[in-house]
Amino acid sequence: MPRRCRPPSRRYGLNFYFLHLPYVVGSLRSGSSRLKVWGSERVRVLVATIAVLITAAPTTALDWKNTEPYKELQTECADAVKAGTVWWFITTDRGGPYLASAHLWNPQLTFGYELKAISLVYPTLESAERAGLLADRVPAGVPAMTPTSEWSKASEEAVRWVLDNQNEDGGWGQAWTYRGITHSGSLTSDTAVAIMLLIHEIERRHESGGEYGELVSAVRRGLTWLLDQQLEDGGWSRKREEAREGAPWHTRAAVAALLMALERRDLLNLDDSAVDRIKSAIERGVSWLLERQNPDGSWYSGLMCQEYSADTQAYILSTLIDVYLKADRLGLHVDRDRILNAIRRGIEWLFNGEEAGVTWVEGSHGRGPAWAYSSAYLEAQGSPETTVTGNVLSLVLLKALWFDVATDVEIETPGGKRKLSDLVTDPEYNLHATVEWLVSQRYRGTEHPEWYGAWPWPARDVTSTTEGAHYEPASIWATAYAMRALEAYLNPELFYGKITKPNGNESVSKTERETVSGGTETEGNKRQEKSKRGVPVLLPAVPPVRRQRQRGGQYRHR
Numbered sequence: 001m002p003r004r005c006r007p008p009s010r011r012y013g014l015n016f017y018f019l020h021l022p023y024v025v026g027s028l029r030s031g032s033s034r035l036k037v038w039g040s041e042r043v044r045v046l047v048a049t050i051a052v053l054i055t056a057a058p059t060t061a062l063d064w065k066n067t068e069p070y071k072e073l074q075t076e077c078a079d080a081v082k083a084g085t086v087w088w089f090i091t092t093d094r095g096g097p098y099l100a101s102a103h104l105w106n107p108q109l110t111f112g113y114e115l116k117a118i119s120l121v122y123p124t125l126e127s128a129e130r131a132g133l134l135a136d137r138v139p140a141g142v143p144a145m146t147p148t149s150e151w152s153k154a155s156e157e158a159v160r161w162v163l164d165n166q167n168e169d170g171g172w173g174q175a176w177t178y179r180g181i182t183h184s185g186s187l188t189s190d191t192a193v194a195i196m197l198l199i200h201e202i203e204r205r206h207e208s209g210g211e212y213g214e215l216v217s218a219v220r221r222g223l224t225w226l227l228d229q230q231l232e233d234g235g236w237s238r239k240r241e242e243a244r245e246g247a248p249w250h251t252r253a254a255v256a257a258l259l260m261a262l263e264r265r266d267l268l269n270l271d272d273s274a275v276d277r278i279k280s281a282i283e284r285g286v287s288w289l290l291e292r293q294n295p296d297g298s299w300y301s302g303l304m305c306q307e308y309s310a311d312t313q314a315y316i317l318s319t320l321i322d323v324y325l326k327a328d329r330l331g332l333h334v335d336r337d338r339i340l341n342a343i344r345r346g347i348e349w350l351f352n353g354e355e356a357g358v359t360w361v362e363g364s365h366g367r368g369p370a371w372a373y374s375s376a377y378l379e380a381q382g383s384p385e386t387t388v389t390g391n392v393l394s395l396v397l398l399k400a401l402w403f404d405v406a407t408d409v410e411i412e413t414p415g416g417k418r419k420l421s422d423l424v425t426d427p428e429y430n431l432h433a434t435v436e437w438l439v440s441q442r443y444r445g446t447e448h449p450e451w452y453g454a455w456p457w458p459a460r461d462v463t464s465t466t467e468g469a470h471y472e473p474a475s476i477w478a479t480a481y482a483m484r485a486l487e488a489y490l491n492p493e494l495f496y497g498k499i500t501k502p503n504g505n506e507s508v509s510k511t512e513r514e515t516v517s518g519g520t521e522t523e524g525n526k527r528q529e530k531s532k533r534g535v536p537v538l539l540p541a542v543p544p545v546r547r548q549r550q551r552g553g554q555y556r557h558r
Contacts (some may be wrong), residue, residue: 013204063402080486087451087454133490141449162198170221187238248300255323286323289320297347313487324336347406357372367435372388377458377465381458408421443481
């Protein structure tokens with residue numbers, strides 16, 4: 001497959017224009033005689049041209065949508081996402097995940113935990129809706145409700161469930177109502193997930209002119225609880241009273257939620273003291289993550305009985321990429337060079353770490369990287385996993401390529417070292433082959449219509465798994481993560497969005513503008529000292545009454 005050049009607007013990035021600016025400026029300053037020769041009108045034209053070039057220069061370095069493999073895979077990927085949206089609405093009485101009477105998804109598929117089911121489905125289908133990929137019809141014989149007509153009711157009910165199940169302390173916890181557990185205490189990662197989901201919904205309603213005051217109140221209370229849970233070392237644990245030190249999984253979740261809230265400070269009506277406390281918490285959390293990275297580039301996982309996991313690695317790297325991209329604009333006092341170095345080392349580990357569980361799958365577009373949860377899982381299954389591969393793609397690799405973060409890092413392939421950026425254009429080793437493998441895993445047959453559009457775990461035709469795990473022909477986890485990877489691949493600008501500079505068109509408050517333009521490390525230290533003293537912030541005057549819906553018997557699964 002020949003290498004294809006990107007169009008000029010992509011081929012020449014900001015560096016090209018800035019490298020030539022000194023020559024042009026020097027020419028303009030070299031003497032009045034030269035200016036007289038050019039004439040004032042030509043000078044104005046030249047300056048205007050330079051301004052246009054800088055404005056038109058891309059914010060991303062790589063756009064895989066210009067490649068031939070993308071053009072060949074585009075339709076298949078879109079069809080796979082549309083089919084996936086159908087599976088989410090196959091009703092439980094026919095073996096699917098959708099509880100039609102409740103307009104929610106069966107929590108049994110996530111071990112009886114409703115919030116986890118909602119957090120898997122909501123962002124996946126919300127992204128599909130924005131991309132115009134919700135199916136508007138259901139194939140004959142598939143026992144599903146039509147996604148385009150059912151999604152609005154389902155999304156509204158999902159948000160209502162999250163609001164109704166906020167704990168009195170402001171957090172969210174494991175309300176496993178199917179198992180008879182209605183309250184086990186608020187937890188860091190659950191609260192972070194709920195906050196991010198509600199912020200997404202606030203943005204949706206803001207854009208459509210809907211009401212979202214109740215959601216803002218819930219988010220603010222959740223932020224208060226989350227901030228209060230930060231440990232003295234700067235990290236977060238499952239819950240403050242249970243741990244002496246932080247954990248990478250919970251710390252990255254808290255940082256991600258706080259960063260999202262900081263970006264939307266105006267929508268959330270956060271005052272300056274709240275913003276300062278959030279900034280300090282993010283800065284301390286990021287510092288904690290950087291200090292806990294191992295020499296080989298990994299972070300400790302501790303999930304699913306594995307010390308290290310490509311899945312945990314992907315979530316942490318995704319959060320650090322976001323911080324790296326947004327720190328200056330949001331006035332965060334963090335060491336971006338150190339963050340970038342951590343991202344580079346973390347990506348390297350994904351491709352050569354002893355416990356990373358990486359392998360290479362082969363297709364018509366070459367060979368692509370794919371991952372199992374860990375090397376132990378890969379050895380037991382003899383196959384990568386749809387879940388982890390989808391997460392590594394959407395959370396790290398495609399995001400890093402789209403925003404040109406650490407794209408020059410060297411990674412291991414079966415054919416020797418390559419740069420990460422090579423995975424877009426290399427004919428032998430590339431991410432298109434990974435996407436092709438993901439698409440091939442989707443269930444397409446009619447023998448089991450209840451599986452239509454779903455992805456299996458760990459992968460198709462896997463006969464053995466790790467101890468305590470079992471093959472799932474239609475997995476809620478795999479379907480969500482595979483769909484998100486395909487959504488990111490199909491339309492990265494829509495999936496990831498753009499990074500707007502502080503002086504761009506995005507709304508930035510006066511306080512943030514001053515901090516970004518004139519902030520100092522001393523100011524950052526002052527914020528941290530104030531945070532350690534426990535400045536009261538975001539506390540509601542009267543906590544609202546907690547509403548717990550009772551849905552008797554409706555979670556029975558046939």
